[in-house]
Amino acid sequence: MTSPYARELEIAQLAVQRAAILTKRVFREKAKGTVSKDDASPVTIGDFGAQALIIAALRANFPGDAIVAEEEAAQLRSDAGLRGLIWDLVRSTRLSGAAEEALGGVRDEADLLEVLDLGRSEGGRKGRVWTIDPIDGTKGFLRGGQYALALALLEDGDVKVGVLGCPNLPVDDEAPLEADIGANQTDEEGRGVIFSAVVGQGATSRPLGTGGLTEGKSIRMKEVTEMANACFCESVESGHSNQSDSAQIAQKLGITKPSVRMDSQAKYGSIARGAGDIYLRLPTSKTYQEKIWDHAAGDLIVREAGGQVTDTKGQRLDFGVGRTLATNSGVVAAPAAVHGRVLEVVQEVLGLK
């Protein structure tokens, strides 16, 4: 008997692997086709192209499922030049060998727009919903730092399958955490990893390849025996997470090492395999709502590796309330044994208790 979600996990990983071939191609090019979104954040031809390829794979394999994806086609309808660039990338990106046969494709430019807009579901508490962040950490991607391709399956609001492709992280689970220096590391030997998890089945890492999937290794969080030696990760962007609050929290916890700043859900993957210990995301505004695609895959991967993930109020992240985590505030992810202590200090510093 195959284990639950085996096919979803396989297709999700192949879809992420194929889309990562595209983002790596864009990464190597000087012109990344960057345009600004309504909220002034950047999006590139890599984001659009990767989202189209991932959705095409889901459409071919799970046609009845809803999809909540970060990007949409609107800007491409009025910009034929940008659309053409993306179409050229999408039509020419494939996995090697038989793996490609399991994944559907995009037929033409009109289909490209249609496929991108399949990701406009409102999400919610009912049924199967895939959530996609084609490039998480777009600013990191542009800087040559860390970024991730994130894909997760929710069922009735709970994350069942999570996949994170991290083209710039070391394959080696034992490699020490590196500060995000923004060097172009994509094509370096030994980089590119996929983290994955299925609910109740643990978490795994494997090299990010270009064809079929290679064998995975089980990953676990590291035990924190002394808080002073704990290593915590946070965003590079001070607009995404309050770095002065986190410095105070670290100090109160007795953590002596400086934080490791890296973009994207590579932070979740890194703590899940014990390269780091704690991930804090502390609100910078009262009104910002975290997006489900920024957290769903990472949340499950960390929990399946022995971690606990809550918001700053101590509540589990609730992926069933729509496209955003409207009822949550920030993120506190840590090994289960120390999560309570970390949360206590977070709440002290943020004045939540």
Ligand SMILES: Nc1ncnc2c1ncn2[C@@H]1O[C@H](COP(=O)(O)O)[C@@H](OP(=O)(O)O)[C@H]1O
């Ligand atoms: N004010 C804010 N607070 C928290 N997160 C924000 C934010 N503005 C943007 N983001 C999100 O932060 C994500 C990157 O996270 P990190 O800082 O961990 O790298 C972005 O994902 P994208 O890069 O996919 O747009 C974006 O969705």
Ligand SMILES: [Mg+2]
């Ligand atoms: Mg974005």
Ligand SMILES: [Mg+2]
């Ligand atoms: Mg994101």
Ligand SMILES: [Mg+2]
């Ligand atoms: Mg993104």
